Amino acid sequence: MRSLVIAGVSKAFRGPQGPVQALSALSTTIPPGKVVGLLGPNGSGKTTLLRLIMGLALPDAGEIRYGDEPMHAAIRQHFGYMPEERGLYPRMTARSQLLYLLQLKGLSRPEAEAEIQRWAKRLDTPWLDRQARTLSKGMQQKVQLILALAGQPWALLLDEPFSGLDPLVAADIEALLQEEAQKGLLILLSTHRLEQVDLLCQHVLLIHKGVLRLAGDVPTLRRTYWDHTYEIETTLPIAEITWPEGTTWQALGSHRALLRIPPDQPIRPFLEAVLRQTDIRFFTEKLPTIKDIFLKVTETV
Amino acid sequence: MRSFALIYLREIKVRLRDWRFWLGFLLLPLIGGLSLLLPRLLERPPKPLQVYVIGDSNLAQIRVAEMAFVPVSAASPDSLKEHLGPNQALIVAGKAGKAFQIFSTEDLSLTQEEALRRLLHQVKTLEKARTLGLSTQALAELQEPPEVHFYVLGKSTESRKGLVMLLSSLTSSLLYILIMMTGYSILLSTLEEKTNRLVEYLLIYVKPGQLLTAKVLAMLSLTMLQLAGWAGMGLLALTQVPESLLSTLTGMLRGVPWLEIGFFVLAGVVLYTFLYAAAGATSESVTELSGLAQALQWPLLLGFFALLTLSSDPAHPLLRFLSHFPLTAPLAMPIRLIAGSVSLVEESLSLLLLLLTAAGGGYFAARVYRAALLLYGQKLSWKALWQLLQA
Numbered sequence: 254m255r256s257l258v259i260a261g262v263s264k265a266f267r268g269p270q271g272p273v274q275a276l277s278a279l280s281t282t283i284p285p286g287k288v289v290g291l292l293g294p295n296g297s298g299k300t301t302l303l304r305l306i307m308g309l310a311l312p313d314a315g316e317i318r319y320g321d322e323p324m325h326a327a328i329r330q331h332f333g334y335m336p337e338e339r340g341l342y343p344r345m346t347a348r349s350q351l352l353y354l355l356q357l358k359g360l361s362r363p364e365a366e367a368e369i370q371r372w373a374k375r376l377d378t379p380w381l382d383r384q385a386r387t388l389s390k391g392m393q394q395k396v397q398l399i400l401a402l403a404g405q406p407w408a409l410l411l412d413e414p415f416s417g418l419d420p421l422v423a424a425d426i427e428a429l430l431q432e433e434a435q436k437g438l439l440i441l442l443s444t445h446r447l448e449q450v451d452l453l454c455q456h457v458l459l460i461h462k463g464v465l466r467l468a469g470d471v472p473t474l475r476r477t478y479w480d481h482t483y484e485i486e487t488t489l490p491i492a493e494i495t496w497p498e499g500t501t502w503q504a505l506g507s508h509r510a511l512l513r514i515p516p517d518q519p520i521r522p523f524l525e526a527v528l529r530q531t532d533i534r535f536f537t538e539k540l541p542t543i544k545d546i547f548l549k550v551t552e553t554v
Numbered sequence: 555m556r557s558f559a560l561i562y563l564r565e566i567k568v569r570l571r572d573w574r575f576w577l578g579f580l581l582l583p584l585i586g587g588l589s590l591l592l593p594r595l596l597e598r599p600p601k602p603l604q605v606y607v608i609g610d611s612n613l614a615q616i617r618v619a620e621m622a623f624v625p626v627s628a629a630s631p632d633s634l635k636e637h638l639g640p641n642q643a644l645i646v647a648g649k650a651g652k653a654f655q656i657f658s659t660e661d662l663s664l665t666q667e668e669a670l671r672r673l674l675h676q677v678k679t680l681e682k683a684r685t686l687g688l689s690t691q692a693l694a695e696l697q698e699p700p701e702v703h704f705y706v707l708g709k710s711t712e713s714r715k716g717l718v719m720l721l722s723s724l725t726s727s728l729l730y731i732l733i734m735m736t737g738y739s740i741l742l743s744t745l746e747e748k749t750n751r752l753v754e755y756l757l758i759y760v761k762p763g764q765l766l767t768a769k770v771l772a773m774l775s776l777t778m779l780q781l782a783g784w785a786g787m788g789l790l791a792l793t794q795v796p797e798s799l800l801s802t803l804t805g806m807l808r809g810v811p812w813l814e815i816g817f818f819v820l821a822g823v824v825l826y827t828f829l830y831a832a833a834g835a836t837s838e839s840v841t842e843l844s845g846l847a848q849a850l851q852w853p854l855l856l857g858f859f860a861l862l863t864l865s866s867d868p869a870h871p872l873l874r875f876l877s878h879f880p881l882t883a884p885l886a887m888p889i890r891l892i893a894g895s896v897s898l899v900e901e902s903l904s905l906l907l908l909l910l911t912a913a914g915g916g917y918f919a920a921r922v923y924r925a926a927l928l929l930y931g932q933k934l935s936w937k938a939l940w941q942l943l944q945a
Contacts, residue, residue, distance in 0.1 A: 307758050329758055340750025344568075353564055357557050357759045400755070 254285035254407065254437040255320030257306065262315035264301055275301040277463045278315065283456075285408075285439040287470075288430050290454035292447065292547055298463040299443040300337055303410050306441075307334050319407075330359045333401030337412035337443070339394070343386035347378075347396045350385065351403075360404050368403035375429070390417045398426065408439035415446055427453050447544035457543060459550055466550045475540040478549065482539040483512045489531035497526045511539060557760045558768045565772030569739065578735045579780055582728055583787045601641045603666055606634055609647030612677050620669055631657075645670075652678070721810075722868075722889045726861040729819060729885050730854060732780060736773050736823050737830035741847060743769060744834030744923075762924040770827045770916075777823045781816070815888040817905060822884020825912040826850070832919035835926045857882035861889050868893035878904045880911035 264276045276298045283289050293299050304310045306317055308329055317324045342350050348369060355365035373381055376395050385393060394417065401409055409430075415423045430453065434440050444450065450457060450471075457474065459467035467474065484505070487494065491510045496502060499515040500523070514523055527533060541549075569575045603621040607613045614625040623645075626634060634644050635657055643658040654674050656662075662670070683693040747753040756765060792803065833846045857876050864873045868890045876886035877896070883904050890896045 304754075309754060309757055326759075332758075334755065334758060336751055336754040338751045339755075340752055342568075342746065342750065342752065353560065354755060356560055357756065359759070 254439060255322075256285060257283040257408065257439055257441070258316075258318040258320075259283070259302070259306075260316045260318065262302070262305060262312045262317060264298075264305060264310065264312050274463050276305070276312075276460075279460070279463070279465050280315075281458055281465055281468045283439060283441055283458070286434055286437045287455040288434045288440045288442065288453055290450040290457040290543070291441055291443040291460070292450065292457055292543070293443075293460035294551060297460045299460055300412055302460065303334075303336075303412050303441070303443060306410060307332065328407075331404070331407040333404070333406035333409045335397050335401045335409075335411045335414055339397045341385035341388075341393055341396060344384055346382050347385055347388060347392075348381040351381070351396060351399060354400055355403055358400075358404060365403070369399065372399040372402055376425070391419060391422050394418060395422070402429075402433070406438070408441070409433065411440070411442040413444060414442055415444060415449065423449075447547055448542070450543040454543075459547060461551050467546070471543065474543070474546060478541045478546045479538065480541070481514050481516050482541075483514065484535070484537050484539045485510055485512055485527075485533060486535035487527070487531040487533055494527065494530050497523050508534075558764055561760065561765060561768035562772045562775075565743065565769050566775060568743075569772070569776055575739070575776070578731070579783060582731060583784065583791075603662070604642045605670075606638075606642070606644045607647065608634070608644065612681060613645065613647070613673065616673055616677070618669070618673065620666070645674075721807075721892055723862060725815075725892060726858055726885055726889055728784065729822070729888060730858045732777060732819070733822055733826050733854060733884060734851070736777055737826045737850065738847070739776075740769055740773050740827045741830040741834040744831050745837070745839075748835060749838050763920045766828070766831055766920055766923050767916075769831060770824060773827045774820060774823055777820065781819070809894065810892050814901060814905075815891050818884050818887045818891075818908065821905065821908045821912050825880065825884070825908065825915045826854075828912065828915040828919035832922040832926075835923045853879075853881035854885065857885040861885060874900075878907060880908045883908045 259279055259281050262276055262279045263274070265272045265274045267273075279298075279302065291299050291302065301310070305312050306324065308324065308326065319328050322328065341347065345353075351369050352362070352365050355368060356362060360368065369381070373379075376399060378392070378395055378399070380388065380392060381396075385396070388396070394414070398411075398414065401411065411430075414426065418426065427449070430440055430442070434455070442454075454471055456470050457467070458465060469477075486509045488508070490507050491502065491504050492507075496512070497514075497518070499518060501513045503511045505511060514520070524533070524536070602619070605613070605621050605623050606626045607623050608626050608631055613623045616623060631644065631646050638644060638657065638659050640659060643656055643662065646655040646657075648654065656670065679693065679697070683690070688696075747756065753765075760768075792800065829850055830847070833850060836846065860872060860876055860882075864870045867873070873886060873890065876882040877890050878900070879886075887896070887901070887904050891901070
């Protein structure tokens with residue numbers, strides 16, 4: 254499996270008040286075998302990036318490559334795509350439109366039928382012979398997901414795949430994406446559910462105002478943005494403890510607190526100083542969540 | 555090519571499964587058939603009428619199934635009026651059968667009124683013939699209308715203006731409905747894909763032009779199917795036409811250049827389906843689209859109403875202009891062709907202009923389609939559309 258390389262991609266649109274720069278010289282590499290989260294506030298350029306990758310719009314500058322090969326129609330046929338605001342033909346049955354759209358994607362009719370069968374079983378969709386207009390939003394999203402997953406794609410680009418899904422279905426899809434990533438699939442998903450990103454994504458890209466502000470593996474980023482905050486629980490009430498010089502604290506309860514220790518302060522003497530006053534029930538590094546990092550980055554811009 | 559065929563076949567299947575297609579397909583013959591049949595179906599068969607006759611008349615000698623005439627010489631009209639019951643009438647004949655007064659307790663049916671008028675006219679004529687000493691045969695010859703034939707110099711066939719007007723009105727209505735139906739059909743199909751964001755998926759695997767052309771060709775095929783169906787129904791209707799009219803009608807229909815008319819209709823359908831598809835791509839709701847859709851409808855409406863007024867005068871300068879103006883030519887030129895008043899040069903020029911406009915319309919529509927299909931959340935103004943096309 255190859256990486257997806259975005260090299261200096263820019264895109265502007267004409268807006269009612271003049272040109273709007275949707276993406277500015279964006280460069281990054283999206284690795285395969287990982288669930289990659291594409292994050293950013295509304296209007297940051299996430300959907301534009303996905304559309305550029307899928308060839309729905311052309312970049313004004315830059316290039317998108319799959320491995321060493323520039324993206325073209327034949328490669329895109331092996332990419333599964335789930336657009337943001339998706340829909341189906343209301344009067345067609347889910348099965349017949351899957352069959353139609355998968356054939357458009359390049360699968361033969363027997364291949365399409367076999368893929369529908371396989372994914373219908375995996376995603377538990379016994380209602381595929383109903384007209385799309387009679388399906389709930391979650392059901393319709395499962396149909397769209399089958400469309401993206403069928404045909405053994407090389408990559409999956411999913412724009413807000415969890416919006417409107419109930420937690421059970423969302424959990425099922427999360428597990429499915431993890432499975433597919435472990436098989437080596439390149440998965441890029443745009444999402445607003447930042448709390449989910451910590452659990453689901455191994456790599457994130459953060460776009461803000463059309464510029465890539467952050468890219469990297471989740472554990473590395475959390476470590477990078479860690480501000481030496483720890484969480485502690487003591488037997489003595491927090492307010493009665495005398496903290497070593499330079500330490501700031503924020504109570505989380507009578508016996509629990511968040512501590513910020515100066516970066517140059519060695520942790521062993523610090524703990525020894527505290528232990529002289531109280532027993533410590535619990536002590537751990539408090540790494541920032543992706544949400545914390547997201548807020549920090551977008552606020553500083 | 556495979557994608558093209560898939561889109562084409564889906565469009566055809568969807569339309570054929572849609573009740574609205576069949577409603578449109580059957581609407582015109584249904585309206586035509588009903589307008590002929592309904593009055594007859596709704597009329598209750600009248601019971602035989604007993605008619606009392608007072609005055610100087612030969613009515614009593616007439617024997618018809620639907621009425622029986624009873625001469626009453628001794629009674630006064632007023633006393634008879636008082637004794638009239640249902641299905642009874644009283645005729646008071648004036649001197650020399652010049653005027654008749656008919657009384658009844660309820661309205662007579664249209665058939666009964668018509669029969670009475672016919673019989674009274676017959677009686678009056680016979681009376682007059684008798685007083686003039688004419689034989690029945692001489693009277694029949696006098697009553698027979700002269701044969702009148704109209705010819706236009708330079709034309710080999712006889713001109714039948716009345717039939718031409720009837721056929722022109724029918725054809726223009728039919729073509730108007732056909733073009734409008736096809737146009738709205740593709741507009742709704744495009745709008746459905748755009749509103750449901752399916753187009754975002756489709757355009758990954760097919761080019762916008764390919765998607766548009768497959769749709770237009772599907773509509774064209776359905777139009778041809780509709781035309782064939784209507785032609786079949788027309789032929790079936792001909793079997794119900796009285797013998798006397800049939801030879802005139804078939805003679806006239808044979809003289810019409812159907813193939814040329816077919817070219818104009820199909821080119822018109824292509825032009826309008828392209829334009830309606832482009833219109834469908836510019837918006838996300840039917841309400842927003844209504845202005846644009848109406849703008850496309852204006853030339854057709856103008857042509858339609860002009861034809862209704864001018865079909866009696868196929869050489870009228872306005873009709874000549876409309877038959878050359880590409881947006882109205884698909885309606886106007888067939889009408890002139892039916893009337894047989896078009897030179898080959900005019901016909902070729904009009905068809906050429908129409909084909910060029912259809913090709914230009916297709917190019918324009920493909921550009922609008924490509925530019926506007928993925929634009930969401932904003933209503934496209936004419937200015938914005940123009941800017942998009944330039945981009």
